[in-house]
Amino acid sequence: MSMHWQELLPADQYRVSSAGMLHNYDRNVLTRLYQPLIGPICLSLYMSLWSELEENRIWAEPTTHYSLMNTMGLNLRDIYEARLQLEGIGLLSVYKKKNGETKEFVYELHPPLSPQQFFTDGMLNIYLFKKIGKGAYNRLKKFFSDDVLPVREYENVTKTFAEVFASDHSLYISDEAEGVKEPLVHQQFIDRQEGTLPTGFEHQFDFDLLMAGLKSSLVPRKALTPRIKTTIAKLAFLYDINPLEMQKLVLGAISIDDEIDEEHLRKSARDWYQIERHADMPSLVSRVQPVIYRTQMDPPRNQEEEHIQRLETVSPLQRLKQLSNGAEIVEADLKIVEDIMLNQNLNPGVVNVLIEYVMLKAEKKFTKNYVEKIAGHWTRMNVVTVKEAMELARKEHRKYQGWADGNKSSAKGSRQKATRTEMVPVWLNKTEEKKTEQKKAATVSDEQKKAIWEQVKKLNVGGDHADAKD
Incomplete structure (x- = not known):
C-alpha cells in the first residue's frame, strides 16, 4: 500500500490557518520566485488553501480532503506530494490530531520570503538562477527592485512624537484598563510575519x-x-x-x-x-525517493525487497558513486542524471533503477542518448516507483537491448566485438532465471505428457490383443 494512504484519507478533515496576514503582493512572489522551484501543482495547492481563508481572517472552516480533491481535480497522492514540498520549502506547517478512525489536520500557511530575503538567501536564489537562467533571473531582480532615491541629498525635517503630541497627566486609568494590550480569551491578534526559510540542514x-x-x-x-x-x-x-x-x-x-x-x-x-x-550552479531536486512513492516500507523478506528498499533510500548521486567503485563522478554523467530528473521528471528511486540497468548492461558506460531514450519511455509510461521501473525493465529488456545494439552499430569506426557474457542487474538476472525455469518446467511437462500418451498407446495395443484372443 502506498504511503499516502497511511498518512491521509479523503474523509480526513483539515482546517486552514495563516501564520500571519497574507498580502496580494505575496502572489507575485509565489508565482514568479517559488513556482519555478516547486511547480504549478504545489502553487495551486497553496492558492487553493489560501482561498479558503476569508478576507482579513486567519482561520477557515473545516472541510475534507475529498472536497479538496474535487476542487483541484487531483488525486490524493498528488495533493500529498505537493503538500510535502510546501512543507519542505517553508510555506506550510502541518499539525495532526487523531479523532477515532479519522484524522484532523491544521494546515498553517506561511507567507513567502520577501524579495530581499529570497534574493539574498544563498540557497533558494541559487536554485532559481540555475532553473531559469541568467537573463530571466536578472529580469526578476529588476521586477522586484526599484530605483534608490537620493534621500541623503535632502535634509530630514521630520518631527518626533514628543514634538507633536503632549501627554495629559490628569488622565485617570481605571482597573478596567488592565490587560488592554492582551487579546480576548482564546483569540490572537492578526499580524504579519516574515517568511520561513528552509530548515533541517x-x-x-x-x-x-x-x-x-x-x-x-x-x-x-x-x-x-x-x-x-x-x-x-x-x-x-x-x-x-x-x-x-x-x-x-x-x-x-x-x-x-x-x-x-x-x-x-x-x-x-x-x-x-x-x-x-565543472558547473555554475546546482539544481533543486529530490534527494531520495519521495515517501509516498516507496513500496517497500515493511522489513524486507528477501534479497529483492532488500534491494528495492536500498534504491528507495539512496540518492542517484550515491548510487552512481557506488557503481563507479567510489570514484568521483565525471561532470558529463552528473549532467545526464540531472537532466533526466528535471526534464523527464523521474523520481530519484526510478533514476536509481535506470542508472543500475544502464551501467551494468553497458560495461559501466553511461551513454547520454541511450539513457535519455529509456528515461523518455519510462516518463511516457508514468513510472513513479522502483518496483514499476524494475518490472518495465524486465518486460522491455529485449527492446532496450535493441536500442543499445542500434547505438553501437551507428557509432563511427565500430568493429565487431568478441561474444561476451552480458552483465545485467541481479534483479533482471532473477527474472531471466525464472523464465528459464518456467521453460524447463514446460519442457518437462511436455515430456511427461508424451510418456503418458505412450503408456496409453501400449494399453490400447494390449487391449486389442486381448480382444483377438477372445
Missing part, C-alpha cells in the same frame, strides 16, 4: 567531524555561532561538500578578528563547486 551535517579537524588556535569555537553553523550546513547541502572539504573552506574564511566571514565562506563554497563539479 544542521541534522544532516557532521559538525563533530568538521570541528575535529579544526584546531581551536586557528578556528576558535566561539567563531562557530549558530548563524555560521546554519550557513555551513546549508552550503554543505547546496554544493554537496563533505566535512573534510568544508574544513579547508572554513579555514580560508577566518578573518583577522578570529571570526568566520560569512560572505567569504559563501564565495569559497561556490568557487569550490565550480572547480570540482
Whole structure:
C-alpha cells in the first residue's frame, strides 16, 4: 500500500490557518520566485488553501480532503506530494490530531520570503538562477527592485512624537484598563510575519567531524555561532561538500578578528563547486525517493525487497558513486542524471533503477542518448516507483537491448566485438532465471505428457490383443 494512504484519507478533515496576514503582493512572489522551484501543482495547492481563508481572517472552516480533491481535480497522492514540498520549502506547517478512525489536520500557511530575503538567501536564489537562467533571473531582480532615491541629498525635517503630541497627566486609568494590550480569551491578534526559510540542514551535517579537524588556535569555537553553523550546513547541502572539504573552506574564511566571514565562506563554497563539479550552479531536486512513492516500507523478506528498499533510500548521486567503485563522478554523467530528473521528471528511486540497468548492461558506460531514450519511455509510461521501473525493465529488456545494439552499430569506426557474457542487474538476472525455469518446467511437462500418451498407446495395443484372443 502506498504511503499516502497511511498518512491521509479523503474523509480526513483539515482546517486552514495563516501564520500571519497574507498580502496580494505575496502572489507575485509565489508565482514568479517559488513556482519555478516547486511547480504549478504545489502553487495551486497553496492558492487553493489560501482561498479558503476569508478576507482579513486567519482561520477557515473545516472541510475534507475529498472536497479538496474535487476542487483541484487531483488525486490524493498528488495533493500529498505537493503538500510535502510546501512543507519542505517553508510555506506550510502541518499539525495532526487523531479523532477515532479519522484524522484532523491544521494546515498553517506561511507567507513567502520577501524579495530581499529570497534574493539574498544563498540557497533558494541559487536554485532559481540555475532553473531559469541568467537573463530571466536578472529580469526578476529588476521586477522586484526599484530605483534608490537620493534621500541623503535632502535634509530630514521630520518631527518626533514628543514634538507633536503632549501627554495629559490628569488622565485617570481605571482597573478596567488592565490587560488592554492582551487579546480576548482564546483569540490572537492578526499580524504579519516574515517568511520561513528552509530548515533541517544542521541534522544532516557532521559538525563533530568538521570541528575535529579544526584546531581551536586557528578556528576558535566561539567563531562557530549558530548563524555560521546554519550557513555551513546549508552550503554543505547546496554544493554537496563533505566535512573534510568544508574544513579547508572554513579555514580560508577566518578573518583577522578570529571570526568566520560569512560572505567569504559563501564565495569559497561556490568557487569550490565550480572547480570540482565543472558547473555554475546546482539544481533543486529530490534527494531520495519521495515517501509516498516507496513500496517497500515493511522489513524486507528477501534479497529483492532488500534491494528495492536500498534504491528507495539512496540518492542517484550515491548510487552512481557506488557503481563507479567510489570514484568521483565525471561532470558529463552528473549532467545526464540531472537532466533526466528535471526534464523527464523521474523520481530519484526510478533514476536509481535506470542508472543500475544502464551501467551494468553497458560495461559501466553511461551513454547520454541511450539513457535519455529509456528515461523518455519510462516518463511516457508514468513510472513513479522502483518496483514499476524494475518490472518495465524486465518486460522491455529485449527492446532496450535493441536500442543499445542500434547505438553501437551507428557509432563511427565500430568493429565487431568478441561474444561476451552480458552483465545485467541481479534483479533482471532473477527474472531471466525464472523464465528459464518456467521453460524447463514446460519442457518437462511436455515430456511427461508424451510418456503418458505412450503408456496409453501400449494399453490400447494390449487391449486389442486381448480382444483377438477372445
